Structure formats: structure tokens, C-alpha cells
Amino acid sequence: MRIAVIGLGLIGGSLLRALAAAGHDVVGFDADPSTRDLAREAGFRVADGVREAVAGCAVAALAVPLPILPEVVADLDGYGGLVTDVTSVKGPVRDLLAGRRFVGGHPMAGRETSGFAASEAGLFEGCAWVLCLEPHGTDLGDWLLLAGLLTGMGARVVPVTAAEHDTTVAQVSHVPHLFAAVLAGQLGASPLAGALGAGSFRDGTRVAATRAELTAAMCGGNRDAVRDELARLIGELTRMGAALERADPVEALVPLLQPASALRRAWPPRPGPTETIPADIDRLLELGRSGGWVTAVNGTELVGKRPETDRFLP
Structure with a gap:
């Protein structure tokens, strides 16, 4: 072609x-x-x-x-x-x-x-x-x-759908770029931070090295979804900040951190068994919404998989 x-x-x-x-x-x-x-x-x-x-x-x-x-x-x-x-x-x-x-x-x-x-x-x-x-x-x-x-x-x-895509990438791509930029910005104020930064800082700031124009274009182009997701995550961080004000901050933080720890250790999910999917819009969208994907197209039938979602259970 x-x-x-x-x-x-x-x-x-x-x-x-x-x-x-x-x-x-x-x-x-x-x-x-x-x-x-x-x-x-x-x-x-x-x-x-x-x-x-x-x-x-x-x-x-x-x-x-x-x-x-x-x-x-x-x-x-x-x-x-x-x-x-x-x-x-x-x-x-x-x-x-x-x-x-x-x-x-x-x-x-x-x-x-x-x-x-x-x-x-x-x-x-x-x-x-x-x-x-x-x-x-x-x-x-x-x-x-x-x-x-x-x-x-x-x-x-x-x-x-396009709307489903834009909401989800705000969560897993666009807002993480903004968070990475804020984290990386600490290097400008503290030479000591640059000396002590190690694995967690490296992994959390990798995408901050992306050209600023590219990050601005994708976040600005998806403004509504990015703004909503950013507000939600700031709310979660505020909850963690409140936990640090408790008499026992360690005890207060553990239940906030445990679900995320379990979810991250289970990610990415193992693919489930291969399945045959008809070339039908509703069936294909159901596959995508379940986290599934298509691996091959054979005429009017498609080969696909979906994740073993039980691994996401804490």
C-alpha cells in the first residue's frame, strides 16, 4: 500500500x-x-x-x-x-x-x-x-x-472513542508531564538536590526533558480533561498533606499509600487468553473499555486480548 x-x-x-x-x-x-x-x-x-x-x-x-x-x-x-x-x-x-x-x-x-x-x-x-x-x-x-x-x-x-482517549491520557500522560516538570524544577533551586537525586527522581522526571513546546501543545490541546485530572490529583496530595499533620503521620499515610502500591506492583497486567472478536463497533468498544486490544485483523474477524484484571485487586 x-x-x-x-x-x-x-x-x-x-x-x-x-x-x-x-x-x-x-x-x-x-x-x-x-x-x-x-x-x-x-x-x-x-x-x-x-x-x-x-x-x-x-x-x-x-x-x-x-x-x-x-x-x-x-x-x-x-x-x-x-x-x-x-x-x-x-x-x-x-x-x-x-x-x-x-x-x-x-x-x-x-x-x-x-x-x-x-x-x-x-x-x-x-x-x-x-x-x-x-x-x-x-x-x-x-x-x-x-x-x-x-x-x-x-x-x-x-x-x-476520542472523548474516552482524551480523559484517559490526561490521567496517564499529560498530567504526569506536568508533575515531572514541577519535580525537575527543584534542580534549579538546589544544587544539593542534583547531587542526591537518584532512581525515584530519575524515573519521576524522565519526561520533563521533553521539549517544552510539545508538552504545552498536548496539555493545552486537552485543557479541560487535564485541568479536571490535575485538580483531582492535587486533592489527593492535599489529603496526604493532611495526614502528615496527624499525631502519627506514619499510621495516617499507610492506608493512603497501600492501594497505589498494590496497583503499581500489579501493573502492567498479564494478557488473558486470545479471543476472536467480530468486526462490530459495539464489541470493539467494549474490548477497548475493558483495557483490551486487537493483535491481528483477519477479514471480518479480529484477534484480541484483554488484561487479567484480577491482578489489580489489592
Whole structure:
């Protein structure tokens, strides 16, 4: 299949590489001339514009930051193929692409480094890749086509709506980026903190090294869900602060910490047995809402798994 990838940073560059490795005919484009040169030097066909890149392609994958997306979409006028994206916020992108053949996507993969030089074909192997499925807005045939492409690259396709995606990524990705930034900011005020920081500080601040513009774009683009989740977590921290004021802070903190300890030790959950799932929107959404995913597409039947959720019980 001929596929265009627009935007050749870490995710777009890795997608270009992974699709090529899977045997697809790929063409890329990036607004940065030096990035285009890097991709050409790596042996890829690279266009000089969006319109040139998507011409004759069955699928166009948009891998640009949310603020840039409107101008890229404007360059798709006249393109009749299937459009997908990798943006970390799905509601605004769904609204922007209304009226087009579009299925929103978001690979839960990446690292704190960025750019085509950091890209690799194996980045998506085993990763969860959200593929949005709207009960009254997604063409199931288009969804199945993309699900087949993504599982062919080794990704685990998770079917959910855009709203469900945005609420959940606020919890597990966007707000953690903000928390990591606040934690990392302590380094500026205390040289001693930099000397004593070890494993817990390293793990808790890793994503703070992400380019500030990228973090701001994803959190700002998902403002309502991020704001709600941030308020909830601040409330939980306030409860822990109140526990420290008790006569016995150790005794007060233990019941607040135990559930999280048990949940984290049980994560990630073991996959349950393989099951066959019909190509039905309601059944697929039920799979995604249960934490399940699709591993292969065989015509009108899909192969999937869901987690052994009993491991989450404290």
C-alpha cells in the first residue's frame, strides 16, 4: 500500500521506517529542510510539499504537532484518501477533520528525545496504539484497514472513542508531564538536590526533558480533561498533606499509600487468553473499555486480548 507520512520527527520518522520495513510503499514530508535531507540520506523517498506527498496515496498519516495541524489539513484539499494522525489529543483533531475520511490515532510510544535522528522502526513493537472508533462517525472499513496496518507493525490496537482517549491520557500522560516538570524544577533551586537525586527522581522526571513546546501543545490541546485530572490529583496530595499533620503521620499515610502500591506492583497486567472478536463497533468498544486490544485483523474477524484484571485487586 502507498502511504504518506507528513512530519518526520520521532513518531513520524519511526512510522515511516516501520511501514517501509513492513513492505509498504512510503513517502515522507517534513517542513524542515534539514529533516528532509536526513530522511533522504536514510534512503527514503521524500516530497517537497504536502500535496506532492499525498498524491496517489491510499493513506495519509499526519505526524505534526497539534498547533500545526490546521495548515497541514488545508493542504489536503482535493485529497480523497484515508487520513489518520498520531496526535496525543483526539477530540480537537476529530472536529478539525470532520467531513473527511478520517480515523484518529495515537501511539502510546516515544521517549524524551525527538527528531528524525531519534526515530527507529521498532518503536511501536508491542505498544498500545489508540485507534478512535466513534459509534456514529467512523467508517468501520477504514478502521479495519488501519488496524491491519498497525498490527502488521507489531502494535496493539486499542479501540476507544476520542472523548474516552482524551480523559484517559490526561490521567496517564499529560498530567504526569506536568508533575515531572514541577519535580525537575527543584534542580534549579538546589544544587544539593542534583547531587542526591537518584532512581525515584530519575524515573519521576524522565519526561520533563521533553521539549517544552510539545508538552504545552498536548496539555493545552486537552485543557479541560487535564485541568479536571490535575485538580483531582492535587486533592489527593492535599489529603496526604493532611495526614502528615496527624499525631502519627506514619499510621495516617499507610492506608493512603497501600492501594497505589498494590496497583503499581500489579501493573502492567498479564494478557488473558486470545479471543476472536467480530468486526462490530459495539464489541470493539467494549474490548477497548475493558483495557483490551486487537493483535491481528483477519477479514471480518479480529484477534484480541484483554488484561487479567484480577491482578489489580489489592
